[in-house]
Amino acid sequence: MPNLYEGSIRADGLKFAIVASRFNEFITARLIEGAIDALVRHGARDEDIHLIRVPGAFEIPSVARWAASSGKFHAVICLGAVIRGATPHFEYIAAEVSKGVALVAMESRVPVVFGVLTTDTLEQAIERAGSKAGNKGFDAAMAAMELVDLRKKLEA
Numbered sequence: 001m002p003n004l005y006e007g008s009i010r011a012d013g014l015k016f017a018i019v020a021s022r023f024n025e026f027i028t029a030r031l032i033e034g035a036i037d038a039l040v041r042h043g044a045r046d047e048d049i050h051l052i053r054v055p056g057a058f059e060i061p062s063v064a065r066w067a068a069s070s071g072k073f074h075a076v077i078c079l080g081a082v083i084r085g086a087t088p089h090f091e092y093i094a095a096e097v098s099k100g101v102a103l104v105a106m107e108s109r110v111p112v113v114f115g116v117l118t119t120d121t122l123e124q125a126i127e128r129a130g131s132k133a134g135n136k137g138f139d140a141a142m143a144a145m146e147l148v149d150l151r152k153k154l155e156a
């Protein structure tokens with residue numbers, strides 16, 4: 001039987017930072033609700049969940065980096081919504097936030113997860129923010145909890 005390493009999903013005693021953008025607040029508010037719901041359902045206490053707001057998705061990576069390197073949190077959950085408009089602006093913001101969060105995650109000792117929607121339409125974003133395609137904030141928080149436990153097991 002091979003040795004299997006897999007994280008369990010639990011949050012009791014853990015501290016989380018949620019870095020969430022205000023741009024497209026209608027969507028990001030739902031992603032935040034989903035993430036908090038996942039954490040609390042798995043045992044996190046309200047006072048151990050720290051919500052950090054930034055103006056737009058472009059600002060998420062740098063602030064996630066501050067949070068990850070602060071030593072105060074077991075994981076950082078990045079939430080945002082980039083919705084395609086009539087200009088190429090979308091492409092730049094979507095590319096920067098995805099590349100930026102990936103870079104922060106690679107450099108960080110604690111898990112940094114990506115719950116940033118990049119969609120063509122507002123309807124697609126709504127579908128992924130608590131309606132028919134689930135809630136990507138909830139999913140990101142689940143990934144964060146799993147990775148915290150996986151890291152603990154790998155380092156034990």
Ligand code: INI
Pocket residue numbers: 021023024055056057058059080081082083084085089090093
């Ligand atoms: N920020 C978003 O979070 N989503 C978007 O869809 C978006 N668009 O399309 O412009 C957006 N722009 C703002 C950007 O993230 C920065 O806050 C701004 O450029 C200041 O640096």
